[in-house]
Amino acid sequence: MRAITYSRFGGPDVLQVTDLPTPKVGPDSVLIRVRASSVNPVDWKVREGHLAEIMDTVFPVIPGWDVAGVVEQVGLDTPEFQVGDEVFGYVRKDVVGGEVAGGTFADFVAAPVRTLAHKPSSWSFEEAAAVPLAGLTAYQTIRRAGVQSGHTVLIHAAAGGVGSFAVQVARALGARVIGTASESNHDYLRALGAEPITYGDGLADRVRAIEPAGVDVVLDYVGGDALDSVPDVLRDGGTVASIIDARARDEFGGQYVWVRPDSADLAELARLGDAGELVPEIAEVFDLTDASGAHERSQSGHVRGKIVVRVSTQG
Incomplete structure (x- = not known):
């Protein structure tokens, strides 16, 4: 699969397109074919090493914690989701990087069900990807x-x-x-x-x-x-x-407050979305291959709304 990775801390120039194996799916996780992700300030702070004292880092790192996509495969005990479900989530794990903690700037991500909810029908994949962490x-x-x-x-x-x-x-x-x-x-x-x-x-x-x-x-x-x-x-x-x-x-x-992944809270955000009471504002959409540009745009500051990274148009 395609993924954006970095193998050392640094600026946006450390991000590169890499070919990696599709991640394995644990018992309480599902494999998502990623349609879109988004950039949050924490993403480039992690990339620069600012969270290294509180979170273990294993290179190479796939950046990104926000995701919107389609369930491709389910784990052994995941009754919450079925193959083909459209989902969105905040896929933060306890370790940054490594084979078991892949980020969302990739064609596929294995996501614990506790980090996901069903995507509201009123949002596009790009809009849904803009929501989870923020x-x-x-x-x-x-x-x-x-x-x-x-x-x-x-x-x-x-x-x-x-x-x-x-x-x-x-x-x-x-x-x-x-x-x-x-x-x-x-x-x-x-x-x-x-x-x-x-x-x-x-x-x-x-x-x-x-x-x-x-x-x-x-x-x-x-x-x-x-x-x-x-x-x-x-x-x-x-x-x-x-x-x-x-x-x-x-x-x-x-x-x-340090934000936590929470499927029930995501479901409430989805409910507000379908009720027309929560409308994501998208500042700009970048292609996955221009992840460095998305990070640079985020670091420039004074962005109204969210910066989205489109990974795929089908899945």
Whole structure:
């Protein structure tokens, strides 16, 4: 099978097209013929070695954790899926690379059933591939923060890959959303149902002008100084969740979230998709053979929506 691999840490130039054996399928896994994957910032951070201290790496590495495709073969105990099912998932395993931990930038990937759900019919394969990691990150931070109908939620980086999903999930729950973004993305956020504000000095004043009593929840998807304003914008009894800054937990008593594969959470995202309440935004689609270009585009920053890698048009 074709796969994108790298055999050392480095820049996008270490990515190359390689011919590898089709992976074996374990008892609780299915073999997916990959139609599409997507790029997340963690992908190039892994490629550069930034996660080497917390996850074992075995070269060669096939990058990619997001997948959308068709079940080609089932394992010995996988009643959840049948051959021919269209699925999507967040195929993160405990080891990066090696024969048993192949990524999704390949013609085939063996995926544990705990990482998958049935693809909603309303999404194309490219749209479904854009959702898993970013969508789960949004959904799990929102759940951990206890967002409910009637809450006012401040979302930092609301127009980004994770933030745009968070806006939609929070709105589907009945929350009011205030989202930070650059001026060029304000109309986009309004279309998603959020009230946009700009970053920078005076942020707390801008939030209080919209919600004088303060917000119930702050969701941080950007890091940096995003949490500095928490004491000034969060109402008494409110909470904060971050995927980047541990101060959310250690200083403010909130949640510090590392996304997990979860089939039930993926199924909920699929339900929202088929209900028209979760619409993936695709920034650009690259061919598998231009994986380095997809990584470069991600690393350039300020991408609205997701970067998708098309692997196959049939399967």
